[in-house]
Amino acid sequence: MRINEARALAKEDIEKELEESYREAMNIRFRLSTRQLNDTSQASKVRKKIARIKTVLREREILGKQK
Helix, strand or coil, X not given: CCHHHHHHCCHHHHHXXXXXXXXXXXXXXXXXXXXXXXXXXXXXXXXXXXXXXHHHHHHHHHHHHHC
16 A cells, blocks of 8 residues: 555544554464465565555644644
8 A cells, every 4th residue: 555545534533444454464474474375575564554544644733633
């Protein structure tokens, strides 16, 4: 998910996406520890996705306080 895609989502959708990303990160960590993960770069991709989503949520929080 790119940052522009995240900014286009509604608050409920972005929170749902964040929860799914946390779940995905947990599954990747389990697969990594049991040596079932072929693409080790998936872990960093999911972490970056979570960071992007949290950035958008924080931007909205800050802009909401300014109004």
